[in-house]
Amino acid sequence: MTHFYAQSRDNQLSSFDTQTDYSQNNQQANDLPQNDNERVFEKNVCIYGSSSALTVVTTKTKTDQYHTLTIEGARSLENKPRYYQWNDKIILQLTRSEIPYFIGVLVGMISKAEFNNHGAKKNKSMKIEFQGNKFFMNITEGGKKAVAVPISLDDALSLSLYAIDIYMRNYSNLSPEIVLKLISKTLSKKVVKS
Template sequence: MFNARVTTSDLLRLKIPAPSIEVLEEIHTLEGSTLTSSIERANAGDAQSIAYLQGIFFSVLPVVTDRLATAKLTAPSIPLLVAIGREEGPVFAKALKRWVDSGCPENGDGGYLRRTYAKALHADFNRPAGRDVVEAANDVSNGSVDVGVAVGQPDEPQKQQSGKNYVNRHVYGGKVAVCFSADQTRTEEHTIRIEAALASGTRTYNWEDKIAIQLSTRELPSVLATLLQIQSKFDGKGHGAQNEKWFSLENQPGKVFLSVNAKGLASRSLPIGPGDCYSVITLVMEQMLKNAPFLTAESLLALIKRTGLMASSQG
């Protein structure tokens, strides 16, 4: 069960401003397990998780709402601010401070802010929020935090991630947890990153000692085909600078079994049941469709069926 007070303490330890309990509970309603798992991973030093949290919680600061009013932009709801923070990271809030402090001139910051805000509104992120929730947004436990100063400010790797949408799916087992997250290759192709961690206690996992593998775009069709049970098994070999990492997916009755490995480390293995499998499948499909926007979901699945059958006949 979500504990807002514990989460508040976790955020403050990360030097991230914590909103009121009411707003925090609404953010959890919107973000769900992504929020709680990101806090866990941020505590282990994960840069992408820190950037995600900074993006959301810097964006819901009451001073952001005040600055939006000064900039004569439509009054925001909490879901709108969360959506912007999720998409833009802490960049939006910092650009807004810089722009308002300089008198809202016609410059690059102004153009970026207007485009981003209009896009969020147009995408219908701004669903109606009750008056109590809007008022609660102005009751922040540490409202004196200035987005423009170095409070939990991201280092360079985090800045590179902050402009990307942070989307992931977690699968938890008794001894292992795995995170499937949207990622991009060096050539900016969309793919999936798999991170696997061993349990360090009851419902806690050692993400600092994770095994991380970025899938190649050539592997995505076979991974999807195996998750869809079109292909019986797939082995992803040759990952890491020294080809020291590999993973395997195998269909078993009622589940897909995943094993993530690295030379010299204990294997991270767990079964993925139907519910979790669905969530991972949709994430993989979303990434593949970004690489081929001319395809529909139906045509992608038809192609996967053909390539999956090809792989099965070769096996």
């Protein structure tokens, strides 16, 4: 099941009815309103499975402030399905070269993508794959148990629209159609492993 939450940049969750959405404006944090009723909210996508859950949030790369996605995965407690260990989550940020592959899988341009050698220890990885009637995402880190979550077609659609929206922030002068055509052409010429 996918859930969209409004989350301020200071990680406070709030309801949609009292918020002002500045996500279309690319303002710096210093320029943002300080009043609680005017905080900037970003959506995130949560996908829950019986043994694991994912949260996908928008972030920027440290080096060049490129808009991308960070994927957080948590396993459920052994004796409590649907209660997740967010204090022991695996966090993986997609690079600027990986986000087109992620989108490509979700929109059916390619069937799978793998992203390896993430994190300071280069011990994090993620795989997303289309499996006929659903998608499947697997995130690993070193000695931790893998976080594996099936993603329904409906949830994949929500996730793909979210990912495209975030990716488009880097190319606001181009239409989504042009960006998807460019991603498609690029992916048709490359191997699916990153």
